[in-house]
Amino acid sequence: MNRILHPGLAGYDHDIFSFRKATEPRGWSLPEDARIGICLTIVLQHFPISEKPAYPVPGMLARPWPDIGSATQRRVGLHEGLWRMLDALEARGGLPVNFVIEADALPMLDELRPQITAPQNCIFAGGRNAALLHGPHLAEAEEAAVIAGVATELSDFAGRPVTGWRSPSNAQSPATLRLLAEAGFTACGDFNNDDRAYPLHAAGHALWSVPMPHTVSDLHNIEVSRQSAAHYFEAFSAGAGWLAASQEPGPVIIPIVLHPWITGTPHRIGAFEAALDSLMARGDTRFVTAADLVAGEMAATSTARDM
């Protein structure tokens, strides 16, 4: 595990990442110098009916076995809910998004593979399934095997190396970051503390944190907090308005994390479509992927080093 530091020292009480303020200049820009980058992540999950997470997490199958009702409600996220969201993105010129995919969902996605793995999209490994959480309950060898297996299956599905990871429910063990780095992953979407990409300290390996926070997700805001889809999505448009005019150095990134079993339902998809149209109509906004954010930060780091 990364070191826990003495509480008397300045900075963090750990060495997982370093402090950075949102007021610091980015050192890079989006195409056409767009002010705002929308980093949209869609999480595709598999909920095994006979497994429970090691501890309670949002969205889990929580009723007694067999929780067929909840399980089938979640499966909407791999067919109709997902179809609606893919159609919405395609109808708007094929907006680039991140797909976080749990490996056990892959067999259900074969028909949609061309759309999901389209070149503009960024594919992230989402772990094994929604019930297999990473944590101290996993022996390190077992966790390493999970990571390795998922990496292979996702890369085969994508037809290209998959080097990004977002753990089921953002859960980690003390060894997760090191194991990810040792397995060749270069980006991790588990941290909820920044809208920008930033470097993580992972046993000397290069590993970037990318913004896929639970705090901005439909899972937290709609499923758990019971907000309406209209209010949830309209809030991002309102936020874009404030951020566009703010003093915060650009590009300002707005991450949005969605689950098709939530947003893809018939009563919510319209709000999602309206949000896409509202954000696109602004004229100062561009949809970006996690890979774009890392590339930008790397370019800025390289420029700074060359100065």
Next chain:
Amino acid sequence: MPRWPFDLKKQGNTCMTDTLDWPLSPWPRRDAAPLRWPDAARVAFWVAPNIEFYELVPPSNPVRAAWPRPTPDILNVSARDYGNRVGVWRCLEVFDAHGIRGSVSLNSAMCRHFPEVVAEFTRRDWELFCHGDYNTRYLFGRSRDEEKTLIADACAEIAAFSGRPVRGMLAPALTYTANTFDIMAELGLSYTLDLFDRDVPYRLSSRYGDLVSVPYQIELNDFHALTAQGMSGMLYLDKFRRHFDRLYAEGEHAGRVVGLPLHPYIIGLPQYIWVLDAMLAHVRQHDAVWITTADQIADCFKAQTGEAA
């Protein structure tokens, strides 16, 4: 006043003889003399951003675990770190834009870990009050001496940083013992923000000396509205406007307090920061508002109501 010997051992308290005088204050009277704020203001409005440090692996507490997940609870720890990295800077921009100066609910550990964040508030002449040392270190289960040392040390660290004595306190993570208010009084604090039952300041019982309650207003706290109650930004804004407008109307006859407790890791998120801007704009649309700090509210109340009985 009856003394209630709660089963404190069950609560993890190590001292079996501690008792809590409950309630902490005399019952309010409707015929009490109305408060008058400066310049005939109807509402004393103050903002309380919580500037906090959450430890990844805090010391264990006998009553409550800091994190719901096993260590490392990456999701919850990093979510709170958003406040110091991103949220607080957006909040400062909004405060500056509306000319707001308030009181910081400060974990003293921030003076050590991220002094550059605290310095932004001292540079703007905000009041700093004590919110414990770390938000992951609760008062639950502490002996009287331990608790008093924690609070005294936290107040001393904040005072050393700002160059001004600390005059008030909000218990860390809203955790208490039977001794908390006695300790506040013994340390000579002027006010507590831990009592959520009124929209005006009031004196605690004579046992607590000159300690007064200043309204912190949990109803408007962004954690309670947006996280605990799960409200959307639109509903939170509507709630704030209704709450403010009602107290502004009541304030025509007797001064009221509207306190706005905030957590930059919540209100600073992209989907919520515009709400803070709209709330402060709403306040500024009203003329008879005293934009002030918690200590000034306490001082004004004490000046009007005289010495403690």
